[in-house]
Amino acid sequence: MFTKNPVSETKVGKPSLIGYSSKDLSEIAVEMGQEPFKGLQLFKWIYEKNSKDFESMTDLPKDFRNKLFTKYSLRRPMIKNQYISEDGTRKWLTSFDDGNQAETVMIPEDNRITLCISSQIGCTLTCKFCYTGTQRLVRNLSAGEIVGQVIIAKEQINNCIDDKNKEKKTISNIVLMGMGEPLYNFNNIKKSIEIINDKKGLSISNKKITLSTSGIIPQIIKCGEELGLNLAISLHSPDDDTRTKIMPINKKYPIKELIKACKLYPQISNTKLITFEYVMLKDLNDSDEDAKNLVKLVKGVNCKFNLIPFNAWPNAPYECSSNDRILKFQKILQDSGLGCFIRTPRGLDILAACGQLKTDSKIPNHRKSL
Structure with a gap:
């Protein structure tokens, strides 16, 4: 049924x-x-x-x-506000039936369009470098609300391009890197991926979908066995002390156990490699020693690295590493034979870049006034 x-x-x-x-x-x-x-x-x-x-x-x-x-109806999420960056990135404040909101980001490039979608309203994880982490979890998004973000994005893309280019301008990649921890909403993610994959409809294959997680180990294995998506791990430090400081979830799922799951994932998911995401935080996780320790840590893992210059947000507690420091960090990883890329920030001027998403939705306070 x-x-x-x-x-x-x-x-x-x-x-x-x-x-x-x-x-x-x-x-x-x-x-x-x-x-x-x-x-x-x-x-x-x-x-x-x-x-x-x-x-x-x-x-x-x-x-x-x-x-x-x-x-029944065919009601879909509504775009309450649209923000357009000078680099072409678009951020949509997406409103749902109960009035709660999440953010969705469309990133156009010359030969593809990447859609960054949210899985939750708010987040439980309180990662210190992430703006979403300052917003308490309100609730999970339903499968319809997750798929709905793709539908309204498809519609917006069709509306903002001319007829001659419509065939070339479609959603080519989806990243589950918006608000929330997708593996804490596994069932709805699974249902939405089934719909997104279906060749009779949106027809976007798993090879074009990447799920980003802070490292929920049991669900990583489940994701590999049941979904087979490309996996990106928010790593951000080679040692437990630093990672726990900036990512409290590391207390529950420490690095050693996380790396074990990462070694297993390509085998059970039929994917080629893991992507490790690494935000560059000045004087915290960006030393030569950190880079060398990363090389040792991921030995035996089929992986690549994305270095993410820290994207500032209001009252953020960190600064971004200098360009020179990021390049030196990259060189150490590349000289060891690892694939390592520096992510170009997109949508910085509209708070649409990695780690900058947040809405005003809050958990309702049902307590009566005395």
Whole structure:
């Protein structure tokens, strides 16, 4: 039986079919007296054609469309605000049925478009270098809200380009690097990936999707076995003392155990390598000794490094390492034979770069005044 979208079924009205898989929709079609393939047609209308109403689905029987209209909607997240960077990056403040909000970022390049999507509103992890970590976790996003970010991005891309270039300008890569820890929302991530992968709809393969995690070891193994996504690990230090200082989750999942999981992941996920993300923090984790210790730490791991210049946010407690220091750090890793790249910040002027996302959503206070 199909799994309902709990957050979509709010007091705003009928549940939205955004977040339902092709299997779910085939079952709905059968329940409404149709052949299963009518559910597949419905799926195509929703995810490939971005249809916003049932009436436009002209290859579906009218009585089926009427029944769908009576029971369901095609409501998707709304863009409350759009911010456009001087480098072309776009950040959308995305609003959901209950009024809560998350941020989604579209990063255009010459030959591709990368979409950075959120998995939670807020975060539990309180990483000290991350703006999202200053916002308490409000809740997980539903599968529909995760997929909904892709749908509205697809629509926005189509709206901001001319007809001649539409075939060249589609979402080519998705990174689960927005707000939240995706592996703490595993079931909804799994459901959304199933929908995003489906060739009858959005048709974005696992090879084009990267999940970033702070290192939730049991879920890393589960991700490899059940999803097989490209994996990026937020490492940020070669030693437990420093990593625990900036990433409290390291107390629960220390580096030694994390590296064991990283060695295993490519084998169980059918991926080639792990990406280690490393934010460059001045005088904290950027010394030559840190770089040399990283080389020792990842020995035997199929991996590459992305060095991320720290992207400042209001009242941030750190500064970015100097360009010279970052280049020297990179050279030590490259001279050891490791692939090591320096990530170019995108969307800095609109707080859309790595580690800069945050909204005003808060956990409701239900206590009554005395």
